[in-house]
Amino acid sequence: ELAQQKYKPEWGLTAQYGYRDDDPMGRDRADLFSVGVTFDLPLFTGNRQDKDVSAATSRAEALRTDKLLMARKLMAELDTTIVQIQRLNERRTLYDQQLLPQMAEQAEAALTAYNNDDGDFAEAVRARIAELNAKIDFLTIKVDRLKILAELNYLLPTNRSVLLPQSHAKQSPATHGNRTEGKNP
Template identity: 40%
Template sequence: MGIRLPMVLAVMLGTAFLLPLPALSGPILSLSEAERLARSDDPATLRYQELAEARREAAISARQLPDPALIMEVMDVARDGFSLEDDTMTQLRLGVRQTFPRGDSRRLASERESAMAQAEAARSSNAELVAVRAVRRAYLMLFEQRAILDVLEKSQPLFEDLREITEREFASGFADQQDLLRAELELSRLHDRVLSVQAQEAAALAQLARWVGQEAILRPLPLELPELAEPTGTLLAHPLLSAEQAVINAGNHGVELARQGYKPQWTVELTYGTPTERGMGMPDRMSAMVMVDLPLFTRQRQDRDLSASVHRREAAQYAWDEQARELQRQLGETQARWQQLNERERRYAEHLLPQARENAEAAEHGYRNRTTDFNSLVRARLTELETRIEAVRIGTQRRLEQVDLLYVLGENA
């Protein structure tokens, strides 16, 4: 039995250094609950909502007339002496001046801001989609690590039985020392895999905590992998395309706004004047003035402004095209992987898992009856273990691809 002592010590030391993980308590944390927590306090979503609200306020402001100007004037004061009472020409004037911007520039500026508000609102919707996608991926990755841990823990008694069988065979003279060492080695490797998966579980917990908070990650997960909605949307529904389309609309308003630069701007002024010398019987006077901008030389300003706005609109159109192509690429790749994983998951459930289990049971029965060698038994057990772990990974990966597919199609369900 001295042969077993180093291996037993290694297993005990490995178990002593298992990573401390939080104790699970409270109600089950479902995927829908995790999504709700992620949506409720996502800074990126809230930031774009604030930017959208700022644009809406600016749209209201842009539609208003400029503030009127108050005119207070002392007119025709004599140069040789400052006196308001002895000079019949000096007047005190009070008036108001109002400017009327060019053409429909106020309406167009307001509509441009409204279009940009729609763009920010669409970016907010995309930020929410990104948050939902991220929390779904973190949730599924955590579920995967815990499912693999469960597989490893349930496999431990099988490998312990394998060691006990080998010990009995060794004591009876039907197994050699190498078989016994191999049984100890596989059990130690199993413990090492538990350590590795626990480290990955801790990393997945940290990822999920970023979206749902520290308290929520202490809650247990359901026993079965959650199923997601079937993807049914279209690329055109994606908020990133909606945002780019809103920028194009804003560019169209910008072009029309630049065209208003060829129209005159009007300013109207009304004043009321009274003489400072009242003894002469001079009456009070009123004045009206109209000022009109004359956009006669447009080559270096209006023409340039219009050309710049047209280029900005064309750039926005190219941005929409680029975004659509990128989403189309992501859709094609993700859909192909998702469909392939669907088929692989089905084959594992219907064929590979039952075959791996039956193969391991047959190998163990053969080893007990001395019709199968030890290496065949170990390979059968390892194959069953790897098949079960791979089935977990394929099921998780299929759902991860479905998460990406739902995001590309602009679906939140």
């Protein structure tokens, strides 16, 4: 629309006032006042105005296309992030409900067997190390999940509460002897 304004006639009015001091001989000089009117009439619009309008239209379309591409990129990031959070939730549930309890039981059984002179010390240590490694993996999953939730909060800033679980603030550590059943860390 701004480029199309160049098709219309353009009017201009100028006014100037100039104060003049006395000349070097001491004679008085008159001050100056001038008024000017300008009128710009675009007669041959094919050269400049048509090109300006088509360039402005192209710039507007380019901006529109950039916005569309950015929206598609953000939607693709959102889809990827949602899939990642689903996989991390599955892994978190597997660790919390199956792997960590089994590792704790196995480590406890190996330690009990060693205490009863029925097992090997190295086996009891390996079981405890495997349990600790599983807990570290579980913590890594939880940290990765929180990073992904931060990305989701960036991509969907208006409706964050849908993505955060209710027990998000009540995360319980998955340590042996300190576990709480039924809570979702």
